[in-house]
Amino acid sequence: MSSAAPIEPPVLVRVLAPVGRVFLGFLAVVGSISVFTFRALTHCVTPPFYWRLTLRQMMDIGYYSLPVVGMTAIFTGMVLALQSYSGFSRFSAEGAVATVVVLSMTRELGPVLAGLMVAGRVGASMAAEIGTMKVTEQIDALTTLSTNPFKYLVAPRLIAGFLMMPLLVLVADSIGVFGGFLIGVNKLNFNPANYLTRTFEFLELKDVVSGLVKAACFGFVISLMGCYHGYNSRGGAQGVGTATINAVVSALMLILIFNYVITELFFSQ
């Protein structure tokens, strides 16, 4: 194997080539997720619909996530009350505790923390389940049985995620506010009636609605990432493991990014 020595590329090319490669790889992933999303959405709105499967997913995402989301919310509400009290007492603004708790919960912490918890719970299980079906040829088997895997597996999960997350967040908001109320009344010696009045005094519909819009968006993203990474997993148990990690990590990242974008859209002027 004797041939002419390969021509050394210039330094600039050697430095820029890996950058370009990474960028192209990133574009390829964005493209493939976009195609997947488009296909999934078309299958969400065209018959046949699998209502039973959608209902089962709604149970799984909504109902069975209640304990973990509820725990997160109540402790968050409690710690918010404690923290804002000790902070605000430095400039005698203790009265604002109730307002701070309710605004933080509905606008930010309710949707974001519920989203993070559900991403860990549901996103991981979707990726693992669909990934296992992929590597054991069960998805191919669906196709040979005249059943579209996008309709049977992906659409029910997307619909369930999109519909159930807002409900879940509504519950989380209430529990969070209740947590703040518990601490406010029992530990910080607020008058209960007074605390409740202050809670609702400055709360606007927009605060709650923006949180619910975030929640619907997060729910969709969690399901989408779970399905996408599961569906594209390959190579046995290890591939399913990688898919699960990718599903959770990408869902967490996208939740934080979308959280900023939606906040910007709602509250910037």
Added chain:
Amino acid sequence: MSAPPHLKIHVSDLHKSFGRKVVLDGLDLDVARSESVVVIGGSGSGKSVLLKCILGLIRPDSGSIQIDGRDVTDLRGSERDELMLKFGMLFQGSALFDSLTVWENVSFGLIQARGMDRDAARETAIAKLAQVGLAPDVGMLYPAELSGGMQKRVALARAIAADPEIIFFDEPTTGLDPIMGDVINDLIVKCVKELGATTLSITHDLASARKIAHRIAMLHEGKIIWSGPVASIDRSGNPYVDQFIHGRAEGPIQMQVSR
């Protein structure tokens, strides 16, 4: 250019590469109505890719696939789903849905794609299970509770549940002991005869090929290099086929064992 009417499956000049690796390289294969063809070939010779191309699970780079004289190479979406109603497929790893019970697995195609009601589908499923030698109470179990041989039988029952015109068998005996392998072969022969179905199987198990095939085709480096009636395989006069059926490491076929 349409295929002669007696051909159920007509594959011509099929090409498929993954990256730089050429898997199918101008493959031609015809399967006549009610014929059982078995494709033999070494590991990695592209047998599974061939089946998946015909089923539409993998899109070939070029070439054409005709079923009943109709070009189905680029069929997608609901038309593809409709075409799949003609097919039954037995997967190598059985590929049973592990979230569903055995009878739900067997009747899956009947309920989901053909809209049969659940009670009728359950009865059909139990009849099909009996056909592969399984008792009705097996229907209530989950696939994970069954042995490998029983899973294979359930998968066979699922493949024949809707009385398909064409059945594909992907390595039907791999992973089974020789006796259970032979039981599955017998079941395949029996079920295919009862249905009058056209079948295409891929295997590297020659005992299985001899039993279920009318005709054997040998796949090597992406092409069919020999094909003939099952009785003539021992005097094919083809060095590749001879090497394969005698299982010799030396010969014209070079396995990639080291890089």
